[in-house]
Amino acid sequence: MAILITGGAGYIGSHMVYELADGGELPVVIDDFSSGFKWAIPSGVSVFVEDIGDQRRVAQLIAKFGISEIIHLAASVVVPADRRQRRGKSARPSRARTKEAAD
């Protein structure tokens, strides 16, 4: 069973990926590495450097791997004040991207 972990390179996500892999599941990671680390993901796990707001790409990966479950942990835990004031895609809050991914 393939399980998609968004934010799988982050603190909580990487622990989740290890647990799933150790349990014999097939974790697939989407992470934009805005705060995560590649070294935090066990070798052999499929990792895709994507923004969860990219609906087309997320849908492609769900279809490609036959994803049955999604554990959503991608988030900007700390958002500096100057970034909140910037306009554009990178300034959109995590909840907006979560909604896009869910749609």
Ligand SMILES: NC(=O)c1ccc[n+]([C@@H]2O[C@H](COP(=O)([O-])OP(=O)(O)OC[C@H]3O[C@@H](n4cnc5c(N)ncnc54)[C@H](O)[C@@H]3O)[C@@H](O)[C@H]2O)c1
């Ligand atoms: N760390 C804790 O103690 C804790 C406790 C309770 C709940 N949580 C929640 O768990 C979630 C993850 O927290 P964390 O501590 O692992 O944070 P983290 O910053 O370590 O991990 C978040 C990951 O999401 C990735 N990411 C951010 N925006 C992205 C995007 N648009 N597309 C793809 N990837 C993106 C980052 O690169 C990073 O790897 C958050 O929702 C947080 O509120 C954390």
